[in-house]
Amino acid sequence: MPLISWNESYSVGIPRLDNQHKRIFEFIDLLFDAMCKGQGRGVIGKVIDDLVSYTEEHFGCEEHLMRTHGFTDYLNHKRVHDGFIAKVREFRDRHRQDDTTVPADVARYLREWLTNHINGMDKGYRSFFSKLGVE
Numbered sequence: 001m002p003l004i005s006w007n008e009s010y011s012v013g014i015p016r017l018d019n020q021h022k023r024i025f026e027f028i029d030l031l032f033d034a035m036c037k038g039q040g041r042g043v044i045g046k047v048i049d050d051l052v053s054y055t056e057e058h059f060g061c062e063e064h065l066m067r068t069h070g071f072t073d074y075l076n077h078k079r080v081h082d083g084f085i086a087k088v089r090e091f092r093d094r095h096r097q098d099d100t101t102v103p104a105d106v107a108r109y110l111r112e113w114l115t116n117h118i119n120g121m122d123k124g125y126r127s128f129f130s131k132l133g134v135e
Helices: 015-036 041-069 074-096 102-132
Strands: none
Touching (some): 015 102
8 A cells, every 4th residue: 555646636737747746656655665565775775765866857857947937936946855855865874874764754754745845836836837838
């Protein structure tokens, strides 16, 4: 059973960003699944490493769209993204130092952050990009 599932209520109306958000949901579920199955540190560490890389890529795409189209809240959005990346890197570093609480901490943090961020900040650019015809 997944920890969190994508549904259309999370859609920001831009298919490529929705697909990227769906992928982040998948990382959360991979992490949760690995925890539930008692899979080793290596599996969990790989999921966290992949999550860090993928979110950096996703945020880069989102931020590029914002800069290219002159989204007025870009700097604030970037600041929040940078905070997220710093936090996930912190989880990665703690995991590498054998902190056994990391998998549960990161799963909880990701679920809360992702749902709040998409339904809050990301939905803020939906109408902006929609008016411009950005897909």
